[in-house]
Amino acid sequence: MIVKHTTLLFAAVLLAACEKSEIVQSTPRADAPGAALAAVIEARPEGEASPIHLVRQTVQPGDRVTVRGRVMGNPSPFVEGRSAFILGDPEVLTPCNERPDDSCETPWDNCCDSKEDVQRGTATIQVVGEDGRVLKEGIEGVGGIEKLAKLTVSGTVAEGSSAELLVINATAIEAGD
């Protein structure tokens, strides 16, 4: 009797202790986006989309580019409370859940890809206001922009971008294939 009770107690405490760790994620917004963000979502990307890993080798700050990719490359690809996120190159990166026998709960972090691939296969997409600063409103959930969503983005390569670092000030974002 005593053994049974203590075993149950032991099991209950262990089960209570085995909670899954949670990754802090930004919350998708429920309200309508501001005018500046809405304009970017409504605009259509221009020209032929290029892969991120090629674009970053050739472009200079101020160049107009159109890239295609998926929202991934980081455990929390959206910036909390800001219109910015990380776009990953599907030619370089594969979400973990699309690999056989992988049941990763956060496939958008690309933990199965090498650091070097994540480095060369990602770009920062941001929507800036007239003052040149990133809009102070979250972009997750707006116009179909979700984790792992396929996006086509047109915009201008931001100042400070280089072969190691690609930041695009988006002027048009379109979700879907």
Added chain:
Amino acid sequence: MLPFSYAARNLFRSKPRLLQTIGGSALVVLLVMAAVAINQGMKRVLSASGSPHNVILLGAGSEESVQRSEVPERAAGIAAASIPGISENLGVRAVSGEIFYMSYLGLPDGGRAEATFRGVSPAALHVHSEVRVARGEFPRPGQVMVGRLAWRTLGIDEDALQVGSEVSIHGQSMVVSGFFAAPGTVYESEIWTTVGDLRVLAQRETLSCVVIRLDDPADFSEADLFAKQRLDLELTALRETDYYGKLSSFFSPLRAMVWVTAGLIAAGALFGGFNTLYAAFASRVREMGTLQAIGFGRGTLIWSLVQESTLACLGGALVASLLAVWFFDGATVPFSIGAFAIEIGPGAAIAGIGTGLLLGLAGALPPAVRCLKPPLPVALRM
């Protein structure tokens, strides 16, 4: 209704049994109070170590372990120049590039003990505002500053290290420049030295993290934006409170084990107490039968037996509380990333009294029911 004095007087009918009940319940209550105090202490030290104003920039992919994290040296300067809303003190931005390193500290007596080292610059005092230099001075090259509770994690006497004592890291002689306090945080168990010295001793070319203090905690988004704009630096921005919150979750199995250990020992004491009460009440079946014969109902008799048991168990709770305050209050407990002081506060006291009450109520019911189970003619003949 039987008078309360009947239950109180009955307690002293068998002093050995009374002592057994008090001792058993005291042990259970003491274990519960210790488990509550240890859990609260560990949670408190981890939550107090993170400031809502602080953001930690860690190497991407090392969000759960600052020791494994690698951040380029230049990240501190770039972050200071790029992130708006960083606190300033006399024109100095509160940005602290730090190295964490776990290794052995050579002690003055020739022994050595495992220690957590933090390589810092004076900016660390702006960022970790709870840290105060209590004795001596902030370390310069070739010196270390020792946390107030480091002696506990080092497993040495409290006064084994003094200002001016000579210690060593990897054979490199260092002098203790001072001691610092950071009440209720894990920093107090650390040993701080200059980031330059630790970079050489740990043979690192990178920082472990960059800690930033913001004027407004809501500006975390600016730090998060910086980390995601500067993908070349491979950074992740975490609120310091979230970092220590995750550490707290990491230690939850350890806290659960405290409860399991306390629970297993308490279970033994609890069932021992049951046996004592079964034996005590079994010898009073006739007395209970007589009381029923003169008109007292079974409910009244159960209530009197419960009163008796509750009084004994609360006596045990009182003994346990005194022992807990005497032995545990203020004691420090080391764990892998620091040490914390046990505090027998209201939480532990309420848990102790509650356990005593529960033991008295629940522990008396099964033996009391069994004692009153025989029919009256049978009970009177026993």
